[in-house]
Amino acid sequence: MSGKHGVVLYGPPAAGKDTVTRALTELDPQYAQFARLKVGSGKSSGYRMATAEQLHALETSGDVVYANARYGNTYVIDRPGLDAAFKAGVPVVHLGQVDGIQALVGGYPADWAVVLLWCSREETARRSEGRGDADTTARLVAWDATREDLNVHAAMAWDLTVDTTTTSPQESARRIDQLLVQRAEVATA
Incomplete structure (x- = not known):
C-alpha cells in the first residue's frame, strides 16, 4: 500500500480491539x-506513559489530536506519536x-479505515471477567x-462492521486487510 493508511477500531470494552489487532499484526x-x-x-502496557506537564506541552503546541478521560486517566492521541x-x-x-474518531479523521490527514467491532453487554461482562479484569463494573459502564x-x-x-461474537479474530483481520487493499487499489487507479 502506498500513502498513509491507518485503521481505527471502535467498540465497547472487550469487543476484541486488542485481539483483532494481534491478528492483523500476525x-x-x-x-x-x-x-x-x-x-x-x-496498566501501562500498550501505552506511552506521560506526565501532566508533558500533556500540557503537547496541548500548548497544538499536537493533541484527541484526548479523553476514562477510568481516572487521560488518554491522548498525539501528532508526534502518529x-x-x-x-x-x-x-x-x-x-x-x-x-x-471524528477528531482523528478530521485532525490528522490519512486514509483512515473506520471499523466497528461489536459484542453484547453480556459478552463484554463474560470476557472481562474471563480475563481477570478488576474493573468489570467500570467496563460495563463504558459499554x-x-x-x-x-x-x-x-x-x-x-x-466495516464486525460482530466479534460470531467472527473470529483472524477473519476480522482478513476483512480489515482486504478493505485496506481495496482502498489502496482505488486510490492508485
Missing part, C-alpha cells in the same frame, strides 16, 4: 497498535468514542456509554 507485520499517551496510573507510527507502518488506533454514543451518532458511516 497477518501482516506492517500493522501495529498505536500506543496512546496515558496520563495517570494503572507521525512515528505512520513512518513504521500502518497504525491501528483503538477508540471508544465517536468524537475521538453503556458506547451504546449511547452509537445512538447519538446513529448516522455514523462505518467502513
Whole structure:
C-alpha cells in the first residue's frame, strides 16, 4: 500500500480491539497498535506513559489530536506519536468514542479505515471477567456509554462492521486487510 493508511477500531470494552489487532499484526507485520499517551496510573502496557506537564506541552503546541478521560486517566492521541507510527507502518488506533474518531479523521490527514467491532453487554461482562479484569463494573459502564454514543451518532458511516461474537479474530483481520487493499487499489487507479 502506498500513502498513509491507518485503521481505527471502535467498540465497547472487550469487543476484541486488542485481539483483532494481534491478528492483523500476525497477518501482516506492517500493522501495529498505536500506543496512546496515558496520563495517570494503572496498566501501562500498550501505552506511552506521560506526565501532566508533558500533556500540557503537547496541548500548548497544538499536537493533541484527541484526548479523553476514562477510568481516572487521560488518554491522548498525539501528532508526534502518529507521525512515528505512520513512518513504521500502518497504525491501528483503538477508540471508544465517536468524537475521538471524528477528531482523528478530521485532525490528522490519512486514509483512515473506520471499523466497528461489536459484542453484547453480556459478552463484554463474560470476557472481562474471563480475563481477570478488576474493573468489570467500570467496563460495563463504558459499554453503556458506547451504546449511547452509537445512538447519538446513529448516522455514523462505518467502513466495516464486525460482530466479534460470531467472527473470529483472524477473519476480522482478513476483512480489515482486504478493505485496506481495496482502498489502496482505488486510490492508485
